[in-house]
Amino acid sequence: MPVDQSLVGREFPPTSQREVTREHVDAFASALGAGPDGTVPPTYPIVLAFDAMNAFLAAEQIDLFRIIHGEQRFAYERPVRVGDRLTATLTVASLRQIGGADIIGTSSLIHDADGSLVCTAKATLVHTGGAS
Amino acid sequence: MTADLTPGDTFDPVTFPLTRADLVAYAEASGDPNPIHQDEDVARSVGLPGVIAHGMLTLGLAGRAVASWTDGAEVVELGCKFTNPVVVPATGSVDVVVGGSVKKVEDGLATLALEVTCDGEKVLGMPKAVVRA
Numbered sequence: 001m002p003v004d005q006s007l008v009g010r011e012f013p014p015t016s017q018r019e020v021t022r023e024h025v026d027a028f029a030s031a032l033g034a035g036p037d038g039t040v041p042p043t044y045p046i047v048l049a050f051d052a053m054n055a056f057l058a059a060e061q062i063d064l065f066r067i068i069h070g071e072q073r074f075a076y077e078r079p080v081r082v083g084d085r086l087t088a089t090l091t092v093a094s095l096r097q098i099g100g101a102d103i104i105g106t107s108s109l110i111h112d113a114d115g116s117l118v119c120t121a122k123a124t125l126v127h128t129g130g131a132s
Numbered sequence: 133m134t135a136d137l138t139p140g141d142t143f144d145p146v147t148f149p150l151t152r153a154d155l156v157a158y159a160e161a162s163g164d165p166n167p168i169h170q171d172e173d174v175a176r177s178v179g180l181p182g183v184i185a186h187g188m189l190t191l192g193l194a195g196r197a198v199a200s201w202t203d204g205a206e207v208v209e210l211g212c213k214f215t216n217p218v219v220v221p222a223t224g225s226v227d228v229v230v231g232g233s234v235k236k237v238e239d240g241l242a243t244l245a246l247e248v249t250c251d252g253e254k255v256l257g258m259p260k261a262v263v264r265a
Contacts, residue, residue: 041192042210050164065168068214069214073209076210128178
């Protein structure tokens with residue numbers, strides 16, 4: 001089932017706040033074969049962007065297993081630090097159909113507890129549709 | 133202290149072997165339970181050649197290479213397209229190789245062009261990092 005075209009421009013509610021703990025940073029770094037030394041890997045904000053994407057998929061009743069990551073771009077205002085309390089707010093930036101797949105462009109703004117922008121995470125999600 | 137980066141500098145490629153166990157560990161740590169990274173049948177049902185690595189795991193390895201080349205310089209941009217899947221066999225491992233060079237240095241920022249391959253084939257499209265030089 002194609003994704004509803006009216007989604008373009010829609011902003012979803014911010015995700016619930018997630019505290020960046022030393023334990024989780026080390027677990028994330030270890031899963032990349034790095035550390036653990038408390039250094040926050042640059043791809044760590046995907047955890048927040050993924051929270052936002054999951055909320056979006058749930059709201060639109062899209063199955064995660066039909067989603068393939070097409071593109072990801074991070075722009076950082078500052079590095080993520082242990083102790084940050086972050087939320088992500090996802091906006092659907094674009095939507096097009098190619099060969100039966102929906103190509104969904106999303107932009108998630110990741111803010112800290114003071115409301116300052118920490119990172120912009122832009123993702124292209126390829127939804128492979130299929131009978132469901 | 134950051135590394136001295138000059139346009140044209142080429143870095144030594146870094147090889148990262150990946151196993152199915154690595155995918156399980158990454159799924160748990162990142163919170164991404166998509167079964168296309170664990171289950172052969174589900175992966176094939178959506179047209180994939182087999183169980184594939186999380187694109188973000190591959191990009192994370194590229195980030196590790198960047199950190200090793202630049203003495204952990206602050207990353208201000210990182211991104212790529214996921215153009216070819218990294219298929220991870222049920223047994224054994226597959227090698228992800230990350231190479232890179234300095235494209236430009238301007239206003240205290242160095243742009244690194246990366247090349248990420250698996251079995252000699254590029255798996256990321258135009259992977260790029262910008263670090264504070």
